[in-house]
Amino acid sequence: MSLLVKNVRLMDPAQGLDGPGALLVVEGAVAAIGADAERDALAVGAEVMDGGGAVLAPGFVDLHVHFREPGQTRKESIETGSRAAVAGGFTAVCAMANTKPVNDSVAITELMLTRAAKADLCRYFPIGTVSREMKGEELSDMGTLKAAGCVAFSDDGLPIMNASLMRRALEYTRWLEVPVVAHEEDQTLAGKGYMHEGAVSASLGCLGIPAAAEEAMVARDIILAEHTGGHLHLAHLSTKGSMRLVREAKARGLHVTCEVTPHHFALSDKELMKFDSDYKMNPPLRSEADIQAVLEALADGTVDAIATDHAPHGWDDKEVELPIAAFGVIGLETALPLTLELLVNRKVISLARAFDLLAAGPARVFHLDKQGLGSLKPGARADFVLFDPDAKVQVDRAFIQSRSFNTPFKGWSLPGKVLGTWVGGKRVWG
Numbered sequence: 399m400s401l402l403v404k405n406v407r408l409m410d411p412a413q414g415l416d417g418p419g420a421l422l423v424v425e426g427a428v429a430a431i432g433a434d435a436e437r438d439a440l441a442v443g444a445e446v447m448d449g450g451g452a453v454l455a456p457g458f459v460d461l462h463v464h465f466r467e468p469g470q471t472r473k474e475s476i477e478t479g480s481r482a483a484v485a486g487g488f489t490a491v492c493a494m495a496n497t498k499p500v501n502d503s504v505a506i507t508e509l510m511l512t513r514a515a516k517a518d519l520c521r522y523f524p525i526g527t528v529s530r531e532m533k534g535e536e537l538s539d540m541g542t543l544k545a546a547g548c549v550a551f552s553d554d555g556l557p558i559m560n561a562s563l564m565r566r567a568l569e570y571t572r573w574l575e576v577p578v579v580a581h582e583e584d585q586t587l588a589g590k591g592y593m594h595e596g597a598v599s600a601s602l603g604c605l606g607i608p609a610a611a612e613e614a615m616v617a618r619d620i621i622l623a624e625h626t627g628g629h630l631h632l633a634h635l636s637t638k639g640s641m642r643l644v645r646e647a648k649a650r651g652l653h654v655t656c657e658v659t660p661h662h663f664a665l666s667d668k669e670l671m672k673f674d675s676d677y678k679m680n681p682p683l684r685s686e687a688d689i690q691a692v693l694e695a696l697a698d699g700t701v702d703a704i705a706t707d708h709a710p711h712g713w714d715d716k717e718v719e720l721p722i723a724a725f726g727v728i729g730l731e732t733a734l735p736l737t738l739e740l741l742v743n744r745k746v747i748s749l750a751r752a753f754d755l756l757a758a759g760p761a762r763v764f765h766l767d768k769q770g771l772g773s774l775k776p777g778a779r780a781d782f783v784l785f786d787p788d789a790k791v792q793v794d795r796a797f798i799q800s801r802s803f804n805t806p807f808k809g810w811s812l813p814g815k816v817l818g819t820w821v822g823g824k825r826v827w828g
């Protein structure tokens with residue numbers, strides 16, 4: 399099977415590509431790009447598709463999603479989550495381990511992979527827990543889990559308060575060549591807080607989570623990464639101090655990588671004045687100064703990836719008083735539009751840097767580039783997205799493919815319409 403997509407604006411920062419061109423897919427892999435593609439397509443008798451001048455880019459790689467299967471498929475299943483992914487232009491997702499039961503065994507990893515293969519939409523990479531039963535006490539069988547298909551290890555949802563456990567997990571990352579993904583939150587500082595601690599929480603009389611709850615743990619784990627030489631990947635960073643700590647760690651040559659989410663660069667803690675639980679997530683929406691620091695870190699290379707932390711919850715988890723509502727928001731369908739509107743159109747970053755943050759960067763962090771993800775180099779997997787960067791989307795229930803609708807972007811009109819998504823050369827969306 400072969401396919402030529404012609405008349406597109408080809409973007410692939412990994413190859414320094416940005417210009418009119420074409421892409422030829424043969425047997426699920428990129429066979430040729432540019433002028434060669436049209437010539438070679440004739441030789442193989444490829445099916446021809448006209449891209450109508452839209453942008454063709456490498457499929458996005460999300461390092462951080464919660465698909466709730468097994469255990470809570472009323473919120474999301476691997477199939478509905480995968481559909482939300484491809485609708486948003488994501489061709490690969492890395493799924494967190496805080497399912498029910500948690501992914502601390504080969505049986506759960508295999509179940510997840512079986513369900514993902516059945517859904518047959520995006521590529522699905524399980525993340526194993528760092529600790530058995532996510533209790534934060536003993537290490538899980540990281541080696542066995544990696545052999546079963548886990549690409550990273552995380553107790554996300556919960557911080558690893560036990561420094562000795564984190565130290566040992568980081569030691570294992572060296573020979574397993576996989577990162578530990580840290581949810582940084584000192585529970586003794588966060589307490590029962592449910593929004594950012596600052597002027598807004600004080601005026602509302604809400605319990606706050608200080609920036610220091612995140613930063614104290616980021617600092618601890620950077621020290622442990624240095625001590626062990628392990629690979630520390632910091633999930634959903636949200637504060638100015640975290641950005642500074644990561645910038646320093648990278649300048650000192652440590653193996654420290656990080657991601658930020660669209661909701662943390664799009665929204666501030668002022669949104670909580672609406673007392674709407676769709677603005678409640680962990681880490682919480684931060685101050686304007688934190689957002690500025692995140693934008694600078696996106697621009698200067700401190701941040702490796704934009705990840706969604708897609709965290710579906712049912713209306714019954716959310717339609718309750720703010721202090722008891724579930725933490726988390728969905729994000730797969732809105733990530734590209736928010737990146738285009740708030741980062742590219744406002745000239746915080748270039749379009750090429752946006753794709754580095756959505757595709758090549760995350761692929762590198764979890765070593766998925768070695769499997770041909772994150773770029774459109776000849777020989778790479780034919781995972782790509784075709785989208786119109788100017789056409790508007792309306793964030794309503796029909797637009798969202800996820801089983802849940804806990805998005806703070808309800809009613810927003812944003813640029814960036816995904817026209818089609820291909821995984822291994824097969825059209826899975828549009």
Ligand SMILES: NC(=O)N[C@@H](CC(=O)O)C(=O)O
Nearest residue numbers: 464554555679680709725726
């Ligand atoms: N981000 C959230 O607010 N919630 C996540 C857990 C997490 O990412 O820490 C969830 O699983 O719902």
Ligand SMILES: [Zn+2]
Nearest residue numbers: 554555581680
């Ligand atoms: Zn988390």
Ligand SMILES: [Zn+2]
Nearest residue numbers: 494554555707
């Ligand atoms: Zn998460």
